[in-house]
Amino acid sequence: MPADLVALGVVRGAYGVQGWVRIAPYDAEATVLRGAALWWLRSRGGERQVTVGALRRHGALLLAKWHGCDQPEEVDALRGAVVCVARSEFPPLPAGEFYWTDLIGLKVVNRQGECLGRVSEVLSNGVHELIRVAVDESSLLLPLVPAYVDEVDLAARVIRVDWQAEWS
Numbered sequence: 001m002p003a004d005l006v007a008l009g010v011v012r013g014a015y016g017v018q019g020w021v022r023i024a025p026y027d028a029e030a031t032v033l034r035g036a037a038l039w040w041l042r043s044r045g046g047e048r049q050v051t052v053g054a055l056r057r058h059g060a061l062l063l064a065k066w067h068g069c070d071q072p073e074e075v076d077a078l079r080g081a082v083v084c085v086a087r088s089e090f091p092p093l094p095a096g097e098f099y100w101t102d103l104i105g106l107k108v109v110n111r112q113g114e115c116l117g118r119v120s121e122v123l124s125n126g127v128h129e130l131i132r133v134a135v136d137e138s139s140l141l142l143p144l145v146p147a148y149v150d151e152v153d154l155a156a157r158v159i160r161v162d163w164q165a166e167w168s
Contacts, residue, residue, distance in 0.1 A: 014072035
């Protein structure tokens with residue numbers, strides 16, 4: 001099992017009688033899930049690799065057909081399993097873009113050089129993304145928008161922001 005698995009969705013159950021599965025992706029675009037041929041499923045029963053034979057959109061869900069899975073009962077037994085893809089399998093992004101998972105753990109530093117904390121989570125409020133910055137025993141939410149984010153430097157593992165420590 002790859003050490004760099006990233007959770008990207010959850011199994012919602014069978015679709016039809018031919019072994020198709022309904023997947024609720026965590027990301028509305030589901031770009032990585034739609035592009036990856038190998039998925040890992042994490043459930044109470046352990047981890048399992050599946051090969052995607054077919055995939056299509058169905059409203060907010062994805063419908064997938066895995067090789068060797070032809071019965072709805074097989075799929076229903078996996079209801080609630082988390083769908084993961086190895087980070088090393090993610091497609092490259094254009095310059096200036098990044099995957100949310102790559103932001104976790106980055107140090108957040110303001111223009112005065114103060115370390116505000118580290119990114120513990122990336123969220124979406126429907127309008128834009130937010131980063132949750134862990135600060136000692138508490139946290140603060142920063143909008144991930146150009147007005148406040150000066151630079152995301154993945155190589156240096158730092159996000160530089162226009163944000164004051166007392167704004168938390």
